[in-house]
Amino acid sequence: MDKFAIVGPARISGQVKISGSKNSSLPILAATLLFNQPVRIKNLPKVKDINTMISLLKSLGSKVILSSDRRTAKIYNKKKLKTFASYSLVKTMRGSILVLGPLIAKYFKSKISLPGGCLIGARPINYHLDALQKLGMNYILKDGYILAKSKGKLKGTMIKFPKISVGATENTIIAACLAKGTTTLKNCAIEPEIKDLTNFLNSAGAKITWKGRICKIIGVNSLNQTDYSIMPDRIEAGTFCVAATVSRGNLDILNFDGRIIKTELDLLKKFGAKIKVNKKKISIKGPKNLKSIKNIKTKEYPGVSTDMQSQLMVLMCKANGKSSITENIFENRFMHVAELRRLGAKINVVKNRATIQGNTKFVGAELMSSDLRASVSLVLAAIASNGKSLINRIYHLDRGYENIENKLRKIGVKIKRLKK
Ligand code: EPZ
Numbered sequence: 001m002d003k004f005a006i007v008g009p010a011r012i013s014g015q016v017k018i019s020g021s022k023n024s025s026l027p028i029l030a031a032t033l034l035f036n037q038p039v040r041i042k043n044l045p046k047v048k049d050i051n052t053m054i055s056l057l058k059s060l061g062s063k064v065i066l067s068s069d070r071r072t073a074k075i076y077n078k079k080k081l082k083t084f085a086s087y088s089l090v091k092t093m094r095g096s097i098l099v100l101g102p103l104i105a106k107y108f109k110s111k112i113s114l115p116g117g118c119l120i121g122a123r124p125i126n127y128h129l130d131a132l133q134k135l136g137m138n139y140i141l142k143d144g145y146i147l148a149k150s151k152g153k154l155k156g157t158m159i160k161f162p163k164i165s166v167g168a169t170e171n172t173i174i175a176a177c178l179a180k181g182t183t184t185l186k187n188c189a190i191e192p193e194i195k196d197l198t199n200f201l202n203s204a205g206a207k208i209t210w211k212g213r214i215c216k217i218i219g220v221n222s223l224n225q226t227d228y229s230i231m232p233d234r235i236e237a238g239t240f241c242v243a244a245t246v247s248r249g250n251l252d253i254l255n256f257d258g259r260i261i262k263t264e265l266d267l268l269k270k271f272g273a274k275i276k277v278n279k280k281k282i283s284i285k286g287p288k289n290l291k292s293i294k295n296i297k298t299k300e301y302p303g304v305s306t307d308m309q310s311q312l313m314v315l316m317c318k319a320n321g322k323s324s325i326t327e328n329i330f331e332n333r334f335m336h337v338a339e340l341r342r343l344g345a346k347i348n349v350v351k352n353r354a355t356i357q358g359n360t361k362f363v364g365a366e367l368m369s370s371d372l373r374a375s376v377s378l379v380l381a382a383i384a385s386n387g388k389s390l391i392n393r394i395y396h397l398d399r400g401y402e403n404i405e406n407k408l409r410k411i412g413v414k415i416k417r418l419k420k
Helices: 022-034 048-059 094-107 126-134 166-176 192-203 234-246 258-271 306-318 335-342 372-383 404-410
Strands: 003-008 013-017 039-042 062-066 073-077 109-113 137-142 145-150 158-160 182-186 207-211 214-218 226-229 250-254 274-277 281-285 295-297 323-326 347-350 353-356 366-368 387-392 414-418
Touching (some): 022 039, 022 073, 022 094, 022 192, 094 109, 094 126, 094 166, 166 182, 234 372, 258 274, 258 281, 306 323, 306 372, 335 366, 335 372, 404 414
Parallel strands (some): 013 250
Antiparallel strands (some): 003 387, 062 073, 137 145, 207 214
16 A cells, blocks of 8 residues: 655645546536437546546446546447446445436436445435435335336426535436426535536536526436536645645645635635635745634535545644634544644544644654545645654545645655555
């Protein structure tokens, strides 16, 4: 298993180009199952989760031709695809559940493994199943699989999600595209990735409109050929902004509209960063001293993203004074705390709230990655540490950050991948 060796402290400076969004690519790739016509998806990030989703599409019978740089996929669906998604594939990437909506909408049946939980939480899919059931899907759970069927086409209806869920919103929008009649979804997630999915589907002739958290989908018979480029990854952009902030750095984030992460950038300004934003670039300068922020609470978009929580905690460790962060989305998303303590952080966790003492002088240590975003917070902390850190199990990082070591090296970080 590969490791990262990082020698800190480093001052980040220069420019970084953001890759395509993992969390936009996954639902869009899943949605290609709806198509009879060829679809070309561009600006895919070269990360493991995308490879997994492409393997899943191929296992279902899609023909996927990747460009030499693996950033563009041309996808052809034969008339009849398979509708079985195995545990071996689904267990490696929970986002696989997003193939359920398109398969049931197009082929009226699917046998797909339950995704199971992960380190950050139980990750149930009840909202997905309930919504698809309201559209006309019947299912039983047997031997760890969802055996789903529908009597012909799904039927449009009104559905109100009991809780805001990114995946359930995506699965249901995709399924509703081919339903008979109109579907109105209420209490939807409105993350930018869902708007990217909407733009992709509408570019192929779907009829999806939004009003706040209400999404209306008028079912169509089929979708047309389309060519679509994935939006840049807002969590990668946010992560690099934290890297500049924690290291008194000076960084330009290229090809990214900073307005999409206004909430997080406003927080970085409160920490003391100087930030200029336009629709093509973010220029960020980290402060000499980081101010503490009393309490940050993660919330659904446009609130503070849970996927930025662990990165923000690194800033709190270095800030002058006490801060706290409350994780409101997932029940176990503090896996990074024990590792940050190994670097010298003073953090106390009670239920879903972490209190951080601040003024930490991180000293390099050997660390263990856990989930994707916890792992990147260890990289950020190592950059701000005195001495060498060794980060184990960086396959977690490879799931969602493309070429992170080369991007970091180019902006001044002493980082090496040790292949085991
Ligand atoms: C998506 O996960 C993202 N993943 C996550 O990013 C992100 O953290 C999350 O949205 C929240 O923004 C992808 O887009 C591939 P949810 P998702 O459904 O869809 C509960 C990363 O690091 N819930 O919005 O699974 C759930 O347990 C990943 O890139 C149910 O109870 O998130 C959670 O507590 C991590 N029943 C909350 O809702 C359901 O049926 C929000 O989950 C569905 C969700």
